[in-house]
Amino acid sequence: MEVVETQRTVVKSVPELWAELSEVTLLGRMLHGQFGEIGITRLTPESSIEWQSELASGSVELEPGGFGTRVRLTAQIAQATPAAVATDAAAATRRTGLLARLFGRRPTPSAQAATPEVAASVDPARAQSALTAVLDEIGAARHRPFSREPGAAPQITYRT
16 A cells, blocks of 8 residues: 655644535545545544545644644555456356357357456656645635725725
8 A cells, every 4th residue: 555645734723624524425525536435434524534444544633733733644556456356157158059169159258268357556746746736725815805806996995
């Protein structure tokens, strides 16, 4: 297993980040489907989240920092292994008869020996960029309290 890690201090409170990251749908959307469908396996309130998928497993650790919260994201990428293909053993070992060989009949594809398929894997560079994208998303400001509507003219008042 290869481990990919990234961390950053985000200018948000721990409860605010916990609300965003502890929801499996929000965390899965933030990981942009890079690791497949994820499920949360363990939650430690306002400090850590552990998740797992077919392609990887990982954790999110939150700890209060000076001017925000230190967020550490870790992903352990599973190695690509040959996946067993379900085949009928009797069909795979069936022999073709003399007439079938003479007249050129070929056995059905289910009777042919199955080749193992290779399970999909995640590239470590893409995994690193997916974790960095999560940090970018949770670190972005969601609202600007003193801004005006886009395209609105500035309101200037003159006093005499």
